[in-house]
Amino acid sequence: xxxxxxxxxxxxxxxxxxxxxxxxxxxxxxxxxxxxxxxxxxxxxxxxxxxxxxxxxxxxxxxxxxxxxxxxxxxxxxxxxxxxxxxx
Amino acid sequence: xxxxxxxxxxxxxxxxxxxxxxxxxxxxxxxxxxxxxxxxxxxxxxxxxxxxxxxxxxxxxxxxxxxxxxxxxxxxxxxxxxxxxxxxxxxxxxxxxxxxxxxxxxxxxxxxxxxxxxxxxxxxxxxxxxxxxxxxxxxxxxxxxxxxxxxxxxxxxxxxxxxxxxxxxxxxxxxxxxxxxxxxxxxxxxxxxxxxxxxxxxxxxxxxxxxxxxxxxxxxxxxxxxxxxxxxxxxxxxxxxxxxxxxxxxxxxxxxxxxxxxxxxxxxxxxxxxxxxxxxxxxxxxxxxxxxxxxxxxxxxxxxxxxxxxxxxxxxxxxxxxxxxxxxxxxxxxxxxxxxxxxxxxxxxxxxxxxxxxxxxxxxxxxxxxxxxxxxxxxxxxxxxxxxxxxxxxxxxxxxxxxxxxxxxxxxxxxxxxxxxxxxxxxxxxxxxxxxxxxxxxxxxxxxxxxxxxxxxxxxxxxxxxxxxxxxxxxxxxxxxxxxxxxxxxxxxxxxxxxxxxxxxxxxxxxxxxxxxxxxxxxxxxxxxxxxxxxxxxxxxxxxxxxxxxxxxxxxxxxxxxxxxx
Numbered sequence: 001x002x003x004x005x006x007x008x009x010x011x012x013x014x015x016x017x018x019x020x021x022x023x024x025x026x027x028x029x030x031x032x033x034x035x036x037x038x039x040x041x042x043x044x045x046x047x048x049x050x051x052x053x054x055x056x057x058x059x060x061x062x063x064x065x066x067x068x069x070x071x072x073x074x075x076x077x078x079x080x081x082x083x084x085x086x087x088x
Numbered sequence: 089x090x091x092x093x094x095x096x097x098x099x100x101x102x103x104x105x106x107x108x109x110x111x112x113x114x115x116x117x118x119x120x121x122x123x124x125x126x127x128x129x130x131x132x133x134x135x136x137x138x139x140x141x142x143x144x145x146x147x148x149x150x151x152x153x154x155x156x157x158x159x160x161x162x163x164x165x166x167x168x169x170x171x172x173x174x175x176x177x178x179x180x181x182x183x184x185x186x187x188x189x190x191x192x193x194x195x196x197x198x199x200x201x202x203x204x205x206x207x208x209x210x211x212x213x214x215x216x217x218x219x220x221x222x223x224x225x226x227x228x229x230x231x232x233x234x235x236x237x238x239x240x241x242x243x244x245x246x247x248x249x250x251x252x253x254x255x256x257x258x259x260x261x262x263x264x265x266x267x268x269x270x271x272x273x274x275x276x277x278x279x280x281x282x283x284x285x286x287x288x289x290x291x292x293x294x295x296x297x298x299x300x301x302x303x304x305x306x307x308x309x310x311x312x313x314x315x316x317x318x319x320x321x322x323x324x325x326x327x328x329x330x331x332x333x334x335x336x337x338x339x340x341x342x343x344x345x346x347x348x349x350x351x352x353x354x355x356x357x358x359x360x361x362x363x364x365x366x367x368x369x370x371x372x373x374x375x376x377x378x379x380x381x382x383x384x385x386x387x388x389x390x391x392x393x394x395x396x397x398x399x400x401x402x403x404x405x406x407x408x409x410x411x412x413x414x415x416x417x418x419x420x421x422x423x424x425x426x427x428x429x430x431x432x433x434x435x436x437x438x439x440x441x442x443x444x445x446x447x448x449x450x451x452x453x454x455x456x457x458x459x460x461x462x463x464x465x466x467x468x469x470x471x472x473x474x475x476x477x478x479x480x481x482x483x484x485x486x487x488x489x490x491x492x493x494x495x496x497x498x499x500x501x502x503x504x505x506x507x508x509x510x511x512x513x514x515x516x517x518x519x520x521x522x523x524x525x526x527x528x529x530x531x532x533x534x535x536x537x538x539x540x541x542x543x544x545x546x547x548x549x550x551x552x553x554x555x556x557x558x559x560x561x562x563x564x565x566x567x568x569x570x571x572x573x574x575x576x577x578x579x580x581x582x583x584x585x586x587x588x589x590x591x592x593x594x595x596x597x598x599x600x601x602x603x604x605x606x607x608x609x610x611x612x613x614x615x616x617x618x619x620x621x622x623x624x625x626x627x628x629x630x631x632x633x634x635x636x637x638x639x640x641x642x643x644x645x646x647x648x649x650x651x652x653x654x
Contacts, residue, residue, distance in 0.1 A: 012419075012487035016480065017557045024550025030543030044465050050544040053465075054551030057472040062556070062565050065348040069566050072574040 024051060093138040093150040096126035096161060097196025097209070100168065104188030108181055115184045116502070119172030122188060126195060127165045130158065137201045146255070146262050152201025155529035159383050160198050160319045162527065163390040164191060166513060167311040170391075174304050174398055174506030177405070177499075183223035187308045190216040194312040198319055203254060203262045203277075207247040210284070210316060214240030217297065217313050224302040226404075232300035235577070239293040243283040250276030267324045278325055284317030285368055286361045288337045292577040295345070295357035303401025303503065306353060310360055310393040318367045318386045327374020335372055336466050338365025343470060346477035350571050352410045353400050359436055359478045360393045363444070366470055369463055370451055376530040378454035384528050385451060388443035388517065395432035395510035396478065399425060402499035402507060412481070413568040417490035421497045426486040428507045433479030435514035438471045439549065440542055443517035445471075446524065449536040449545075471545070472552040480556055485568065 032047045044053055103122030107115045130153065137152035168191045175184055190213055197209035218240060221233040253273030254261045267274040283290045294314060298306045321331065342362025349355040363385070370382035402425045403418065404410045419426035438444030448471060455464040498504070517524050521536060536542075559565050574582075 011489040012483055013557055013561065016483060017554060020550045020553025020557065022550065023546040024554055027543045027545070027547025027550055030539050031547050034540050034543065042461055044468065045544075048547075050468070050548040051551040053469060054472050054548040054553075055555045057469050057548075058476060058552045058555035058559065061344070061347045061473055061476055062559055064344050065566050068344060068348040068573060069571065072578075073571040074574060075569070075571050077570065 024054070027051070094129060095151045095196050095199045096130045096165070097192045097194070097199060099126040099129065100188050100192030100195060102192075104185045104192055107184045107188060110181070112179050112181075115181065116172050116176040119175055119184060119188055120169045121172075123165045123168035123172060123191070126168075127162065130161050130165070130199075140201070146204060147202055148205060149201030149264070150205060151199050152264070153199060155527070156322060156383060157198040157319065159387050159527045159529075160315065161195055163387040164195050164198070164312060164315070167191075167307075167390050167394045167510075170394060170398070170506050170510050170513075171304060171308055171311070173509060174307070174502050176502035178302070178304065180223060180302070183220065183302060183305060186216055186220040186223055187305065190220055190308055190312050194316045197316055201264050203251055203264050206264055206320070207244075207251050210320070211240070211244045211247060213312065213316060214243060214284075217309055220305045220308060221297050221301055224300055224305055226300050226302065229300040232296050235581075236293055236297050239283065239290070243280045246276050246280035246283065250274070250278075250280060264323065266326065269325055269328050269330065274325075278328070281317050281320040281324070282334065285314050285321065285364050286317075286338065287334050287368070288341060289576050291338065291341060291358075291361045292575050294361060295349075295354045295575075296577060298357040298360075298397065299351055299354045301401075303405040304398065304506075306401050306404075307394045307397040307506075310357070310397045311390050314360065314364050315386050315390055318364060318371070318382065321368065321371050322379060322382055322386075326371055326379055328372055331368050331372025332460070332463060335365040335367070335369030336463065338362065338368060339466055339470050340365075343473035343477065345573065345575070346474065347481065348566070349573055350411050350413055350568065352412055352415070352482060353397070353404065354573075355412075355477055355481075356393065356396050356400055356436070359396075359474050360389065362470060362474060363389050363393075363436070366448075366451060366467055369467070370454060373454060373458045373460065373463070375454060375458055377450065377457060380528040380530040381447060381450040381454045384447035384524060385444065387524065387527075388438075388447050388514065389436075391510050391513050391517075392432070392435040392438075392442070392444050395507050395514060396429075396436045398503060398507045398510060399429040399432040402503040403429070405503065406497055406499050411570055412485050413570045416485055416488045416568065417494070418486040420490070421494040422486075422499060423496075424504055425499045425507075428504065428511060429486060430479060430483045431511045431515075432507060433482055435511055435518075436478045437475045437549075439475065439479070440537075440546060441515060441518045443514045443521070443524070445518055445545070446521040446536040449541050450534055452541075453534070468548070472548050475549050475552055476556050480553055484557070484560060 028048060028051050031050065034047070043049060100122050103118055107118050110118055133151075133153055135154050137149050140147040140149045142148065168188075171187060171191075175187070193209050193213035193216055197206050197213060200206050200209060215237070218233050218236040221229055221236050250273045253271070253276065254267070257273070261273075267277060269275055269278040286294045294309070297309050297313075301309055321328075325331065339362045342358045342360070342365060345358035346355045346362060349358060367382045367386050367389070370378040370385065400410050403415060403422060406422065406425075407415065407418070409415070435442040435444065438448045448467070451467055452464065455467055525534060556565070
């Protein structure tokens, strides 16, 4: 008898990735189709530049978060923020 | 004669006293009812100032209604209704009273028409914010409350000095109108308002307070504290050039801490600081469109961050911890709370179809009109950063797939109702922004969902989302582990606190030595005085030796008489 495999546990990452990719592709498509519009914001406002800005923001945030946590992070034990009395 | 004008905030202040005696079942209704009554009082009145009374030669205007304070008042009172509905989840009459007095003092400060009354109401709201933190059951809330008292004590001192300088120029300077930050009085009031909005170096009080507040208290602090500072800056210091760089730094600091913090309530507070920075930048520009954008953005932020803090509070109330490292896979046991957390995160980010998007669109237009390229880039990038910090990261954490089943342990219904209602307000305003635009002082004819605005925005949020999720999948992002991030407060909670403790010990020892020395001197003096007293106060006793001086005196007298007669 073949033992049934354990049920798969899925997170939400795939769904979120689909959601974000749809937004990015649709936004980029419309943005490029409106390329003739005059825009304020210099290079950051050119068609497609907002997608590049988004990629840059993500990379910058990840890098800065690493740096902040490395430089300023102090380990604590779990439950330090827990409530101590329940008056709820 | 002094006639009391019914400022809408006074209703909440009176209700705050009433709930102290009200039974539990009536308290949520009292909070929501007071907010609705105050809302009715506000909307029922025409714009303009009520009759001014004079006290000590100064005009006291307890009610002055205009478009600027009306929009803040509506947002705060709607927030109070939501908080009232959420309050049914707990029994803490003192906290209910603190929330009502905090809201009442903030709303009173919005509607007063003179500087002294504004400072009084703003200071009361600061004190009540500390009281609210003291009411929290979270560990360390008492220490956090003391720190908050110190922050607001300094702020109150700055207000007091500023108002004193203003009044020294004459009673007319008490009118609540635009001030000059280059004058001495104006500079002190400006500094006090920067404390309140959480400007760089003062940004720590908000996350310290929110991280230690109760589930509902955190929402109240987010709704009624910093936004009063935004109102004060919009009223007193519009077009102050210094506000533009200050706002940019607030946005940058807030965004970075929001991503890096482990405690999600601290991350939410940092996100609020970042969005408040956007409002501060717009006030610094000061054009009619920028001011309208700042006011509209403040309106939407009050509701969005109320929703986010209530959602996090709902989780905190159940689990006792909202550290990112402690809530992994939480959606199994709290599915509704997790879903509401994601929606509230979208609302706080300013995702399209939520209220903050429509005000962010006006803000970008105002920046473009002002030709402020750096400000425009900062405002454009901020929603992307907050989308990662307040929506994607929490969603990936709480929906993380973990093996094993978890028992359902959903948050209490009133909390879910409160979050749901706040999210509903954000979504309904976001989908039909016309009535919000109608409330703005300079009602703009604006189409936020025009494809030229919507497409780049969606493109940026989508791109940042894809990049972050892929980096997380590749394990390039930081690992969630329990840690505290040091901030400016580490200085006064770390080395400065240590130095203070050391100084206190030294001073106590000096005091003890001085007390002991003084006691010894006193005892010695008492002994000397006692001995002298005993010597002087000795009772007369007839003794043979005592006759000798008398005999000597008699003999001397006899000799003198003989010599006289001879």
